[in-house]
Amino acid sequence: MSIVSLTRRSLLGGGLAALTGCTSQPTPHPEPTPTPTPALEPVAQAQPAYVGPLRTALTRHLKPTTANPRHPVYAGAAAVVMVDGRVTASVAVGHALRYRAGPVQLPAAQRVAMRTDSIFDLASLTKIYTSILLLQQVDRGLVDLDAPVVRYLPGFTGTGKSAITVRMLLTHTSGLPVGATVKGLPTLAAKRATVLRTPLIKGVRPGSGYRYSSVGLMVAAQIVEKVTGKSLDAALKSGIGTPLGLTSTGFNPLKWLPGKARIAATDARSSRGLLRGVVHDDVAAQMGGVIGSAGIFGTAYEVAIIGELLRNGGVFRGKRLLSAGIVAEMLTDQNRGLPAVDPERPGRPSAHGLGVTLAQPWFMGRLSSAQSFGHTGFTGTSLLVHPGRRLVLALLTNRAHPNWSWSNPDPMRVAVANTIAAHL
Secondary structure: OOOOOOOHHHHHHOOOOOOOOOOOOOOOOOOOOOOOOOOOOOOOOOOOOOHHHHHHHHHHOOOOOOOOOOOOOOOEEEEEEEEOOEEEEEEEEEEEEOEEOOOEEOOHHHOEEOOOOOEEEOHHHHHHHHHHHHHHHHHOOOOOOOOEHHHOOOOOOOOOHHHOEHHHHHHOOOOOOOOOOOOOOOOHHHHHHHHHOOOOOOOOOOOOOEOOOHHHHHHHHHHHHHHHOOOHHHHHHHHHHHHHOOOOOEEOHHHOOOOOOOEOOOOOOOOOOOOOOOOOOHHHHHOOOOOOOOOEEEOHHHHHHHHHHHHOOOEEOOEEOOOHHHHHHHOOOOOOOOOEOOOOOOOOOOOEOOOOEEOOHHHHHHHOOOOOEEEEEOOOEEEEEEHHHOEEEEEEEOOOOOOHHHOOOHHHHHHHHHHHHHOO
8 A cells, every 4th residue: 555645634634534553463452441420620619710711712612703704613622721730620511412424413402511521532632642651661761762663663664764763753753744544454464564664755854854743653652562562552551541540531432431421522424424432533443443643532631630740740649650851851842943844834833842742822822832732633632731830721622523624723722722821
């Protein structure tokens, strides 16, 4: 199968979706059954000034806006704000399910309201989790960030690829394209091997600039699996989920949830029908739903925990998952002086840490600073951390429900961030 360089949007428009990958054929691993109603950190008693305006801002985007005049930005949203590790705001608006396949708007009685503990397809926020899992192996001395990828994955072949280091996978400077073609391949093993053989973008030299690549995080996941001997979903459970007590985070939620009541829907107009609890990313779906760049589902609260873990130097509530040194490196700009090539966001900064993006006003708005970090996801999700304010914002929306092309979520992300910044 040939592999081509495409933008994230054109990949989905062409039915491919942004890519990610596992390593050796993963052994199916059941996720823990979550508690029926996961405990949510109590909201601080003294309500901050931004709580009301935050709800207003989220509600405003349930309808068309000046920036998105033809359609609502999303059907529903859930947001959690943490300050100093304490939840200061937890808000849900709109619907987790509003459309059936078609898309056709459901009668009011059949719609499902969004909840603060609704479970979302996190899309590319998965890349943060994959990066944490890989950096845990760096902490353990099992992986060298500056070693060539081929040291760990002999199948990582192709002209010029011997120069690609593990670090480059996490900083999007590898020169690998956005996605790879796996459709039509007969087995999961064949698809995984094809991901490793993905060629460099024509004319691009590894380390020469920032170019977003889901393939890079797919390959990173395969390193995790190789050195731990675990499938990616098992590594997620043992390395992050169990230590942090995350009962509503994992791949393939229909395997570990008792039903769909808490799941926010995504697409309702694709050939796959209504997607609810099934990964939106087509390539992830073709690879069993478990890959390194997309596929994890979770709640706003549990996403905020990941942000707080990193803000606090690798520790959450006394449990250390990463060394302080590796977190400091993770949150340091690795791309200083390099150009950014991003057709979707021309002029964006190249600033990027190890698995997280840094100082990006296009989604962070007035919460962007030299130290701010986070990530976005194609389904309308985002994580934003402002260390100077000791603040974490997990903003999850189902903007892909019923059709991802209905809205650009970036103006909404900026509006929400600015709303919080204005009331700090």
